[in-house]
Amino acid sequence: MPLTKGRAKPVVPFGGVFRLIDFSLTNCLHSDLRDVWVVEQYEPHGLNDHLANGRPWDLDRTEGGLQVLPPYQGEGEDGFAEGNADALKRQAKAIVAFEPDVVLTMSADHVMRLDLRDVLEFHLGHGKALTMVTKELPGENVSRYGVVQTSGEVVTRFDYKPESPKGHTVTTEVFAYDGPALLEALEKVGEGDYGETLVPYFVERNEARAFRFDGYWRDVGTLSSYLQGHLDLIDHVFDLDDGPWPLRTRSLAREPARISGTLRDALVSPGACVEGSVVRSVVGQGAMVEAGAVIEECVLLDGAVVASGARLRRCIVM
Known part of the structure; x- marks a missing residue:
């Protein structure tokens, strides 16, 4: 898709x-x-x-x-x-x-x-x-x-x-x-x-x-x-948070991300929930990584769900 x-x-x-x-x-x-x-x-x-x-x-x-x-x-x-x-x-x-x-x-x-x-x-x-x-x-x-x-x-x-x-x-x-x-x-x-x-x-x-x-x-x-x-x-090859040149967007208020799993080198957006393991990945707004799931070098778009037991590497999840 x-x-x-x-x-x-x-x-x-x-x-x-x-x-x-x-x-x-x-x-x-x-x-x-x-x-x-x-x-x-x-x-x-x-x-x-x-x-x-x-x-x-x-x-x-x-x-x-x-x-x-x-x-x-x-x-x-x-x-x-x-x-x-x-x-x-x-x-x-x-x-x-x-x-x-x-x-x-x-x-x-x-x-x-x-x-x-x-x-x-x-x-x-x-x-x-x-x-x-x-x-x-x-x-x-x-x-x-x-x-x-x-x-x-x-x-x-x-x-x-x-x-x-x-x-x-x-x-x-x-x-x-x-x-x-x-x-x-x-x-x-x-x-x-x-x-x-x-x-x-x-x-x-x-x-x-x-x-x-x-x-x-x-x-x-x-x-x-x-x-x-x-x-x-x-990898900080490019940073979104640049002091003199801040990136602007239209933003909607979301609750803070909920983290009960593990993170390593990850960007987690507001409204997301991480119960599993996230490594070198970007988790979009409202996305969910269930307990027992592992993602590495992945991008989760808004609202994406990775089910318990899944192991994903280098994937884009919608």
Whole structure:
């Protein structure tokens, strides 16, 4: 069963009490971005509930703030958007009306802490149509990403999810576009995903530059990367509790976790109950590990139950 059954990927839980979209919205908050748009597609209702009009991220304002763009089908368009570039193209009228100097886009299923002001300063300083935030992933299989080759800061080649990647520099799915240049490009090539048409359009015209990001970044779009992202929390490769950059979310009051079993290197969320043994695992809100159960390197989503006598290792339990 996919983690997105009945919910949009941005509201898949992460780290027990957070949702994936919290990372992008928190980065917007701490980067002092005042106008934030969320383009919805699949299962928007749960996402709308979580967004709560932007209040957790100080985006519930009279002017500006959070704007939710629901699934949209305009004249001459058939069905849902076919990729994120197509979704952006369908919002072209709204972009034209807003008249932005820069359009900053990011995915809602990536874990990272990024000051977007640095990206905007870099983008405006170089005066090109596109800035892509890139990350070196040495030793990893990068065939599921957009792979970039550069000469200094100039992007010389871009391959979208190549079978045989050339190098280990990938896009983090954070892009800064010149507003007018983006609208012009969307009229010409705005179908599919960014990596299929839109990004290559600018690379071919020598209008793309690379902003190198050295911090933690993980695309958790697969089950294995989702599990590894949680193990990174256990190992303090990435910490959710960062003093200067606290992660914000919409939270509901729950009673404290009840622990009568044993814990080792574990994150246990409010409302959870642990009577068994939990080792190097993350236990979601309201989840239950019954007496006699043992879990190791597991992620228990909200309300999951591990029955007495079960022994689980490297599992995601819904």
